[in-house]
Amino acid sequence: MSKRNIQLEVLRYRPEQDREPVFQTYTVPCEEEWVVLDALNYVKDEIDRTLSYRWSCHMFVCGSCGFKINGEPKLGCKAFLRDYGDKIRVEPLDNFPIERDLVVVIDDFVDKLQSVKPYIIPKEEKSVAAGEYIQTPAQLKTFKQYSMCINCLLCYSACPQYGLTNQEFIGPAALALAHRYNMDSRDVGRSAREHVLASHEGVWECSFVGACSIVCPKDVDPAGAIQQAKFTSAIDYLTSMVGIGGK
């Protein structure tokens, strides 16, 4: 197996000693089939055990290893070294405070996620013994794409609105998930999500830059979900004006 040396420039921030983040370069002997996360793991294991970053599954399922790699939000486990030159720059995700090195503070997102009630709100609660909430394959297809989100936050890092509003904007992933539940035939919670989804900080803050959908590693297309939710929100507003109830 061929090896090549890669200069890994990592943005470091150690709150106990750094006033601001600084780049540190590591020379990493890499295998050709490695991903950026492998290179970070090599640094952690062999060169500098003080380096901090999040990761877990190594197969783009857990959504933990989101970094800005050469200026683009990526999952470290999905960024193959063969697609990069000999110098790779790894930074923490944009638009979030840096806790330490590549670890960002995501509390704001977790709050926002909870605010959109990302779970099925059924018309009538059924007991487990009463069986499943039945759905056809076509009804599943309507929202399935939006249910593939792994909360990796690459979309929030790519979204200028989230940064420009100082995290006021509810943001792509949470809004896409709200839309996912609104589109679910088993759910009747649209009005319960409306005060968040249809608010100024909700879908109407989105100016359709579309970056979220481009960087999404699971092809969720949050930008599309938000535009569709704008349409639904406008219809809900109009129907409420003439006194017809929404979902």
Next chain:
Amino acid sequence: MSARKPYVRKMSKTSWFLTHARFKSYMLHEVSSVFVALYMWLLIDGLFRLAKGPEAWEAWLSFIKHPLVVILSLIAFAFFIIHTTSWFKAVPQAMRIQTGEHFVDGKLIVGGHYVALGIFSLFVLILAGVA
């Protein structure tokens, strides 16, 4: 005492779009709408002149034939193309058409928009006596 000291990076309100080619292209699309609005204003002005009478209408016609106005119109047309193509490209994201367990191919939806644009343009050109 907590040792936490999260570092907050501020985003420039005035130059953020210069940080990525994707944002520059987005801003180009946004700016193109200004040209669309200005040209609409010119056309609406033409309507008012038409309502005013033949002399006002003729004056407006000679105004839009002025070389400087023609050049500005061509620039506006270039921005129209940017505006139209970028909007059409985004349509399948906002408008999904589901038939059973499948969605209509986005290329068909975009293609339909171009066909509609072609038909409308041809109609207008025929009305204007050009085609």
